[in-house]
Amino acid sequence: MKKRIWIFGTFVILASLALFVTTTGAQPGTVKQIVPGVWFREGDLENQGHCNNIIIEMKDYLIVVDANFPSGARLALAAAKKVSSKPVKYVFDTHHHGDHAYGNPIWTQAGATTLAYKGVAEEMKRYEPARWQATSKGRKDVGDMHLDVPEPPKQTFDKSPFILKDDTREVRFYFFGWAHTRGDGFVYLPKEKVLLLEGELQFMTELHKAVGAAVKQGKKLTDIVPAGTKMVYGNEVPASTSITLPDNVKNWVGAFLPAQVRDTYEEISQKKPHGDLPH
Numbered sequence: 001m002k003k004r005i006w007i008f009g010t011f012v013i014l015a016s017l018a019l020f021v022t023t024t025g026a027q028p029g030t031v032k033q034i035v036p037g038v039w040f041r042e043g044d045l046e047n048q049g050h051c052n053n054i055i056i057e058m059k060d061y062l063i064v065v066d067a068n069f070p071s072g073a074r075l076a077l078a079a080a081k082k083v084s085s086k087p088v089k090y091v092f093d094t095h096h097h098g099d100h101a102y103g104n105p106i107w108t109q110a111g112a113t114t115l116a117y118k119g120v121a122e123e124m125k126r127y128e129p130a131r132w133q134a135t136s137k138g139r140k141d142v143g144d145m146h147l148d149v150p151e152p153p154k155q156t157f158d159k160s161p162f163i164l165k166d167d168t169r170e171v172r173f174y175f176f177g178w179a180h181t182r183g184d185g186f187v188y189l190p191k192e193k194v195l196l197l198e199g200e201l202q203f204m205t206e207l208h209k210a211v212g213a214a215v216k217q218g219k220k221l222t223d224i225v226p227a228g229t230k231m232v233y234g235n236e237v238p239a240s241t242s243i244t245l246p247d248n249v250k251n252w253v254g255a256f257l258p259a260q261v262r263d264t265y266e267e268i269s270q271k272k273p274h275g276d277l278p279h
């Protein structure tokens, strides 16, 4: 454990990393206390497309990180009720994607205020309601909301960090620029000082190192990510890659590695964050 803790819904530099899981260590539905008063609920990504949630206990209320899909929101709300009798006051949408924000109405109905960096609301304006309407057809929990549009976060902030603080804890909400989307927010607990991200950062570092070396050698994308796709959790992604990563990050290598290599290759060769590249 290192000295800092980043608590996050999805910490991602690459677009595809949001879908990034290691199938070996997955324990969907489990709730683990990370430090006193902070819990991690692992979402069932594979079967239900749910994101993970963090529950943070304050003196009089709870903060939940990420709204999840509606069905995931209900499960996270039930988990919050199990760990504490305090009400959920804030739900922080780390970004606008359905698995992180489409559950907003569930939380609002439960009396919570959905909160996000203003870029999340801006991204929603950019991409919605088309995505919501498409998702409604394929996902029962979204369709069952009987809404034509997703619910944007009820409260936004534009100065980073936005801070919630009481006698027991301080929670900081940050925006650092382009990450997984234009509006990604990050949550940091300055007092607790525990690191969640070390392994994932190492993976990102090794991934960039390996792909950067291939770019330097003048390799083409098809040299390291050959044509041919496979379906992973409903996403069509490249099937294979010749890039291998060291053993110390192999816990983070999953079915999305070829897609991550492709995205990294594009980022390095075009010198732009992946979300800024034309699709």
Ligand SMILES: [Zn+2]
Pocket (backbone or CB within 6 Å): 010, 018, 095, 097, 100, 180
């Ligand atoms: Zn996402």
